[in-house]
Amino acid sequence: MYHKEKSIQIKNSASALYNNLCVLRIAPRRLTYFTVVHANVVNMVSASWDGLNYSHRQLQSKEPNVATSTSLIMQAAFCVLTSRDLLVVTSQKGIQMYESDGSIMVYWHALETPETPTEQAVFARGISGVWENYICVGVSSGAMLVFDIPSKGSNITLSEVLHEHSESITDMASECSGSQECIANLVTADDVGNLCVWKSGEEFQLLNKIPGFDMSCSSVKLWKGTVVAGYGTGQIRLYEAVTGILHAEVNAHARWIYSLDIAPFSGLLLSAAEDSLVRVWHLTMTPETNSVEIAHLHNECVTDTQICGAKFCDGDGYAFAVTGYDLSEIIRYVQS
């Protein structure tokens, strides 16, 4: 179904972090951006569609307080909003927001870090752009920061802090089908597998809380009102967001899942785990019977590699890219 294409070399190897690959397609300029985190650096590659031009850029984590220790980056993600795209980088010290090409930092939000380290680690992790112009970021305490993003410029403000999760946020995702009909437009996940479903607005509204089973949910997606969640046990579960009804349960991987992605136009699902496998699935919705089905389509094994990031490169799922711990390349696969 897919075959391997030429890999993109990156300046540093990928660190073992959840969802450690982000892709942004810039159609007007026939470019795709890729971001991969290595310790305290974000490696950004801009690849032209003709495969001839690659340019690299590195973004450092910000350390406002020089006397304290290195600030490791937990995640980097593109947030696609109605009026603009931003690149958000979360670390142990705070949240940095850049223009999507990484050229200018437009905002910095420092986390409250204690003077001497505490048992509970402090960091920001879990990033999502939400309709219409919000960016949500999770914190290790379980708090969620909601930022109001103006259509241009750097006048970004913290709009709300939400406290529904009591454990560290792992990932979050906004409704990616493009449909305005869905009531829920954000799902957030935490380290004990609890999922919160939200409706965005001046004040975010909690629509539903789906309890976890004491197992970390490391990656989550929301598509056509269905939550797709990947867990440390290697299971994938599909829930109806607003009601919490379990549609499907898959014993998908033999190790901890690190990344999920959905191609919104085709309903293809990508899952990747520490077990070296990337799997492609297909989701089908039957609104009449309110059922959701998942079928397995394809496996790719990245030999001797614990995968930490996997993303489709386009909305149809024609191509996808993969990163792995200690690998200094972005591996690409294209439909045959």
Add this chain to the structure above:
Amino acid sequence: MSSRTLPLLFINLGGEMLYILDQRLRAQNIPADKAKKVMNDIITTMFNKKFLEELFKPQELYSKKALRTVFDRLAHASIMRLNQASMDKLYDLMTMAFKYQVLLCPRPKDILLVSFNHMDAIKDFVKDTPSILSQVDETYQQLVEMYTPLPSGEFQLIRQTLLIFFQDMHIRVSIFLKDKVQSSNGRFVLPTCGPVPHGTQVPGLIRIFSCNGEELTRLQFNNGGNYTAALREGSFEIFGDRVTKLGTNMYSVSRPVETHMSGTSKNSTQHTKVNTAPNPLAKEELNLLARLMGGLEVQKPGNADSGFRVNLFATDEEEEEALISRPDELSYGVINIQATKDQQTNAELAKIMGEFSESGDQSPSASSKGDDLLAMMDGL
């Protein structure tokens, strides 16, 4: 990231170091009483109460450089001496072994079982010496108290923190190559077969449910591997069967401990520059290091008669050759704080290096002391 990583890193690396030294002491036919003294001295130092107190405090991981310095000190806690090349090789083996164990752990919580395997072996080394045994037992208690209540997500954070520490290390270890657990490019073999972790199901089943919770369909898919059901869970108590073999002693007198230096990384520029970049935080780290090592009580080296040298290589010539040919990017840049002409700084440094056995307050956190240490480093 996780502020609970250092104790596990230290205990596991220490455990590997003891396995290797034990093998070398026997391979070199060091007299049993001297060998025992070395092992006892090192273990006593490792489990020194004050040192462990510092270690178990919530803190970020040290840099590779700083941790190497701690292990240098530990390896020289007795009458045994190691040349630079042997110490480098010892550290390579220790780190690659633990990296292997961390990567191969089926689930993050299993790192605790690996730690217990090391602890069990250490306990066995000192089973005839009650005083050291009680120190080891106390550490077991601390480990159980601190780590067993942690949720799986927290263990994964610890694991991710360790993997950042081991990032880009691909030194080829002879025993791993022979056992086919490491391939010739230095990467560890990750099999897509064998038992799944405890708590995970064998991949392959899709279950579809109706709105009222009844199972509608069951489908099987090809999982691309050859997995079997999980084994029983190992014990997280002070005594018990750990089930996993990771962290047990893989060396014996007949299995040599060689490493290959050449071709360790295809692009030497890929080697992370995180530690070698000019670091304004070096001062802070030196202070932490001084506090930590201040607790490392050390026996006086003793007279020249009882001291001896251990070689991690087959011959002295090999050891010399290894020192000359070690690639730059693999040098550890050990912080080698040596005595200087300045009497006062000499005394302070000597104290920090633990050559005085008093356990008085080290209080090295004043910034001027950090400056002195930094100046010493720059001068070397």
